[in-house]
Amino acid sequence: MDAKTLALYEARAQVFKALGHPSRLLIVDELMQSERCVCDLTAIVGSDMSTVSKHLSVLKAAGVVQDERRGAQIWYRLRMKCVTKFFSCVESELQKQAREQWDLVHAGTTP
């Protein structure tokens, strides 16, 4: 894998890595509904504001969200809109797998 290809894969990986944390998923979930200021998100996530701010900078660096200052507040909105589709996909796949797992266990207990 040459350097250029690696850089490509790293940029893509950065997006998924940014989504790979419960608090950040919650934030994205919230931003799917409407834009929010940091204070809103802090209340929703329930961590320190500095922690939430760092989560937001991770999402921003990956290109997932976008920020805009309006007066003293900074508002965040979803930039990478298509992530919406990821969620439903992952959700349904995980449910399917849970169902398969369940079937497997049941087949074992009642042969």
Added chain:
Amino acid sequence: MDAKTLALYEARAQVFKALGHPSRLLIVDELMQSERCVCDLTAIVGSDMSTVSKHLSVLKAAGVVQDERRGAQIWYRLRMKCVTKFFSCVESELQKQAREQWDLVHAGTTP
């Protein structure tokens, strides 16, 4: 966020976290074409086989891939098929953002 909701978000986050590494993205990319044994993937990724094996166990734990032993070899295939769509989405979004960035810089240099 109650415990049950947190567990849900953690399961989803696990999927994205699994995809959040260049080598693992490369592996998934490869598995999108066809199933592969660990020896194949080791050659493609170019790391130690133990490293690749651990990457695979991460992907498997997240439900992204599935393994099957055939003789002395173990074959991996894509389980969460819909991740295919993530890639094109992320790819086009990143390109769009790069383009916007370029436009921005150009507008600044030639006002």
Added chain:
DNA sequence: CAGTCATTTGGCTAAACCGCCAATTGTGCA
């Protein structure tokens, strides 16, 4: 321009992650 509110940054510790090596397990074959 002092004070206050919203947000980010720096610094710290604990935990998680990456990649390699060495050792172990599982499979097929003589």
Added chain:
DNA sequence: TGCACAATTGGCGGTTTAGCCAAATGACTG
């Protein structure tokens, strides 16, 4: 059974990440 090959597991050092607190920045208000 003994050997060779495929793959996983355990363990180590170095790097990254998470969360909190404290301090700094930015912006409005009197």
